[in-house]
Amino acid sequence: MRIALFITCLADAMFPDVGRATTTLLRRLGHEVVFDADQVCCGQMHVNTGYQAEALPMVERFADLYAEADLVVAPSGSCVGSVRHQHPLVADRFGSRSLQRQTRKAAEHTYELSELLVDVLGVTDVGAHFPHRVTYHPTCHSLRMLRVGDKPLQLLRAVDAIDLVELPGADQCCGFGGTFAVKNADTSTAMLVDKMRAVLDTGAEFCTAGDSSCLMHIGGGLSRARAGARTIHLAQILASTAEDPFQPDVAPGSVTADAPVVAAPRRSGGVA
Amino acid sequence: MSSPDAGSAREEVLGRIRQAHTAAAPQPWPYDDIDRGYREPERATALTGEALVELLVDRLVDYKAVVHRCAADAVGETVAARLAGRGARRVVVPVGLDPSWRTAEVEWLTDEPALTVDQLDGADAVVTGSAVTVALTGTIVLDAGPDQGRRALTLVPDHHVCVVREEDVVHGVGEALTRLDTGRPLTWISGPSATSDIELSRVEGVHGPRLLDVVLVGS
Amino acid sequence: MSTVLLGMPGLPPASPRGTGNLRGDEAFPDAARSALGNAQLRRNIAHATTTIRGKRAAVVGELPHWEQLREAGRQLKSHTMAHLDEYLVQLEAAVTARGGVVHWARDAAEANRIVTELVRATGSDEVVKVKSMATQEIGLNEHLEAEGIAAVETDLAELIVQLGHDKPSHILVPAIHRNRTEIREIFLREMGDAPADLTDEPSALAAAARRHLRRKFLSARVAVSGANFAVAETGTLSVVESEGNGRMCLTLPQTLITVMGIEKVVPRVQDLEVFLQLLPRSSTGERMNPYTSMWTGVTPGDGPQEFHLVLLDNGRTRVLADEHGRDALNCIRCSACLNVCPVYERTGGHAYGSVYPGPIGAVLSPQLTGVEDNASLPYASSLCGACYDACPVKIDIPSMLVHLRAEHVEEHRRQSRTPAVESVVMRTLSWVMGHPRRWTAAARMGRLGRLLRGRRGTIGALPGPVVGGWTSARDLPAPPTQTFRDWWRGQEDQK
Numbered sequence: 001m002r003i004a005l006f007i008t009c010l011a012d013a014m015f016p017d018v019g020r021a022t023t024t025l026l027r028r029l030g031h032e033v034v035f036d037a038d039q040v041c042c043g044q045m046h047v048n049t050g051y052q053a054e055a056l057p058m059v060e061r062f063a064d065l066y067a068e069a070d071l072v073v074a075p076s077g078s079c080v081g082s083v084r085h086q087h088p089l090v091a092d093r094f095g096s097r098s099l100q101r102q103t104r105k106a107a108e109h110t111y112e113l114s115e116l117l118v119d120v121l122g123v124t125d126v127g128a129h130f131p132h133r134v135t136y137h138p139t140c141h142s143l144r145m146l147r148v149g150d151k152p153l154q155l156l157r158a159v160d161a162i163d164l165v166e167l168p169g170a171d172q173c174c175g176f177g178g179t180f181a182v183k184n185a186d187t188s189t190a191m192l193v194d195k196m197r198a199v200l201d202t203g204a205e206f207c208t209a210g211d212s213s214c215l216m217h218i219g220g221g222l223s224r225a226r227a228g229a230r231t232i233h234l235a236q237i238l239a240s241t242a243e244d245p246f247q248p249d250v251a252p253g254s255v256t257a258d259a260p261v262v263a264a265p266r267r268s269g270g271v272a
Numbered sequence: 273m274s275s276p277d278a279g280s281a282r283e284e285v286l287g288r289i290r291q292a293h294t295a296a297a298p299q300p301w302p303y304d305d306i307d308r309g310y311r312e313p314e315r316a317t318a319l320t321g322e323a324l325v326e327l328l329v330d331r332l333v334d335y336k337a338v339v340h341r342c343a344a345d346a347v348g349e350t351v352a353a354r355l356a357g358r359g360a361r362r363v364v365v366p367v368g369l370d371p372s373w374r375t376a377e378v379e380w381l382t383d384e385p386a387l388t389v390d391q392l393d394g395a396d397a398v399v400t401g402s403a404v405t406v407a408l409t410g411t412i413v414l415d416a417g418p419d420q421g422r423r424a425l426t427l428v429p430d431h432h433v434c435v436v437r438e439e440d441v442v443h444g445v446g447e448a449l450t451r452l453d454t455g456r457p458l459t460w461i462s463g464p465s466a467t468s469d470i471e472l473s474r475v476e477g478v479h480g481p482r483l484l485d486v487v488l489v490g491s
Numbered sequence: 492m493s494t495v496l497l498g499m500p501g502l503p504p505a506s507p508r509g510t511g512n513l514r515g516d517e518a519f520p521d522a523a524r525s526a527l528g529n530a531q532l533r534r535n536i537a538h539a540t541t542t543i544r545g546k547r548a549a550v551v552g553e554l555p556h557w558e559q560l561r562e563a564g565r566q567l568k569s570h571t572m573a574h575l576d577e578y579l580v581q582l583e584a585a586v587t588a589r590g591g592v593v594h595w596a597r598d599a600a601e602a603n604r605i606v607t608e609l610v611r612a613t614g615s616d617e618v619v620k621v622k623s624m625a626t627q628e629i630g631l632n633e634h635l636e637a638e639g640i641a642a643v644e645t646d647l648a649e650l651i652v653q654l655g656h657d658k659p660s661h662i663l664v665p666a667i668h669r670n671r672t673e674i675r676e677i678f679l680r681e682m683g684d685a686p687a688d689l690t691d692e693p694s695a696l697a698a699a700a701r702r703h704l705r706r707k708f709l710s711a712r713v714a715v716s717g718a719n720f721a722v723a724e725t726g727t728l729s730v731v732e733s734e735g736n737g738r739m740c741l742t743l744p745q746t747l748i749t750v751m752g753i754e755k756v757v758p759r760v761q762d763l764e765v766f767l768q769l770l771p772r773s774s775t776g777e778r779m780n781p782y783t784s785m786w787t788g789v790t791p792g793d794g795p796q797e798f799h800l801v802l803l804d805n806g807r808t809r810v811l812a813d814e815h816g817r818d819a820l821n822c823i824r825c826s827a828c829l830n831v832c833p834v835y836e837r838t839g840g841h842a843y844g845s846v847y848p849g850p851i852g853a854v855l856s857p858q859l860t861g862v863e864d865n866a867s868l869p870y871a872s873s874l875c876g877a878c879y880d881a882c883p884v885k886i887d888i889p890s891m892l893v894h895l896r897a898e899h900v901e902e903h904r905r906q907s908r909t910p911a912v913e914s915v916v917m918r919t920l921s922w923v924m925g926h927p928r929r930w931t932a933a934a935r936m937g938r939l940g941r942l943l944r945g946r947r948g949t950i951g952a953l954p955g956p957v958v959g960g961w962t963s964a965r966d967l968p969a970p971p972t973q974t975f976r977d978w979w980r981g982q983e984d985q986k
Contacts, residue, residue, distance in 0.1 A: 007975050012934055012975040013975075014968060016971050016973060016974055016975035019978075020975070037927060037931075037980070038927045040924045040926070041930070045920075046920070048893055049917060050896030050897045054917050054918055054920075054921035055921070057926075058924055061925070085890070089890075140874070140876055140877075141876070143876075144880055145876060172833055177872070177875070180874070181960070181965075182957055183520065183870050183960075184519070184834075184870065184871060186523060186527050187527065187834055187837055187838055188873065190837045191837065217965060219968070220949075220968070221964060221966075223947070223965075224964060224965055
């Protein structure tokens, strides 16, 4: 099938590996992946922070690009959630009748990765190989907005050599919440600490999920605490095979393991 | 500022509601269109006969009521045993209580003329009948009928012996409501008084009766 | 329209400032910061909410038709709000026909004044009270106290709060932030008649409360209550409770004054079959609460012989005027959303400032007061959605929070000439993200962030309000050497 990849702004700029893994995986399964360079962002951050009018250009662009597409996939539960639930809302408030129709049309064939694989493409065993201990965190928007249920777990269970362990209190929010992590940084941190404790209690090397944003949050906390465990997107596990395994030594977010450039700045440093 | 004029407050609040409805017209939702989809599964799972009574017993016991089953001609002796078991000597009864239920050798305090609050507080127990009982939730409903009396009777004494006839047992809350007359004061009782106010754990025994004995009479 | 509406075109008024307990003293993030550092509070609330979540899940799981009940509850409430004026008039007529007296209060001050006058008329200088959110909302106890009338709270948790000179922190269990040991200490210190050998066993503490309030109940002449439901068709009022303090107040005094928000009305008696199933399972995790009282006006020879019903607006009609916010009026005050909320679980209720804490408080309080008076509350959520799933009447709290955030941003924009820093950032981002060429350039520039990375390839603590909020506890990944779109173009070129 011909599948349009909506990479999401965060993965584009910060986690290109997730996009590469999604591409690799879908091609391996025999599908054609197309990427329209005119795409940018779903606008969720704007809507969730209260800037609905400012989200309109992004909503329009998404509808323009994808209302007529066959299938759209995004490796993010919350961005797909935004497309389904927030785009019609913004269109109703600020957009034309035609945009109101187009947003709904685009949303109908836009899927989160695990939905696409299990519901649309009908596969659970994607031929992946991942010989590591992994725990799965169902992100809130995947779980409660999209209702992906156990689809990601179905996919993970079928991965060869994986040691999949259950995450206690899995349905509890990690504390990211977009601008919540900044506006209510203390509360967000308190939630993060509990999520990290749950992850570490499993003894897993990797905590996986379907959202780069929540993973950036959990991974950032684990990194700061020198906890040893790290985060990985579901797409990266599913893309990994015995022949072309995931390289766990690469620093998060970087595509090559190049040497450090400068030492970490001090608080008093002039980096603002 | 609002004026203390009561009439204008009424008109103003009602006017504000209409103003709100004008500002943002509500979605029309006729009463008869309300989806009562819960009723069918309720009906489909409703128990009858002995299964219904067993469900009731299970639910009553779960919430710390003590249940005694007996035949219709053994209510008096069962009630007497319950009163004796708790050492009750002064026992309140509503005027309409079946005389055959009050065979115990105790001092009966009939609520006619009306007992004072202090008399009720000085009593050890109260014996009443009941109007309807919900098996699914273990809830006994009193409707202040002649065999139950006014509400204070079943509230102030610390021990309530309540007679429930099996023919008055229904499965769910909805069925109970169809049998009740809200023109009468209703008290729905599920177990002895309890609270969840300390650490959200339930403990029995606060202001209402701390002992609830249910005498379940076969039909 | 009556002439009183002149001067407030468009919308009904919000709850006025100055009276009641809908506004806090500080913004949520600041109040939360101190709560988060209170180890005992954290442990107490985590323990209580974890307990109740398990109980709720168990009894909800017993009902195969739970989802249909929720949907019926939602529809019933939506129907009622669409016909609120008609149902209130019907309720008033039914209560009056049965010997009750109905009063209307536009706001907190008016409700307080009405209740005070009614109590005065009885000659009593003391009232016993059943726990009621409406009277907490309007600050009735403080008002009565100032007028020389003692208000005795009789619900155990309310008593703990009152004796501890404390504030309520939960809708159902206002003393949820206290554990048994603290409650014992409060009783020993403040109760006067607490036994010296009082233990911290919950049953012993409940028994102490029973002894303490017994004489008050038996001698009280006036009671003040709230109401869970009022049936328009029959004029029947209902209070749902556990301890029997409600029955005491509703039964023994000569005079009963019930203060009720106008949104509590339900159309017909049979509709209670929905709410009496939804409420106890959602709130205390019981199949049914120990006691539910229903009364209709005055019953000769049984219970209070004088009954007054005060119908309170206090900003509710303002909420009704917002099509995206009015479902907040559907709330039946069960507290399920508080008990499942990860933010509430960590900050407790006081951080919300208003008497309505937690997720429902974060949408209800700003609407009752106008969003600018509680502007930090719509942001006091990670939008995780657990509240929506738990709500017995399916209030979409997350969507409402997002709606109120927009209202705040737009209101702020209307009121001030200089835009907030955040607003400038958001507009700039909108400009950048509205166009792929600008975005491509910006995302590439992100690579400059690599200059900040440390030996482990990540970015540690940084100064500044936005990035600093993030890096105070989390590392930032260093931006990659190549954006996805650059990688994509590279591999396409190689084809």
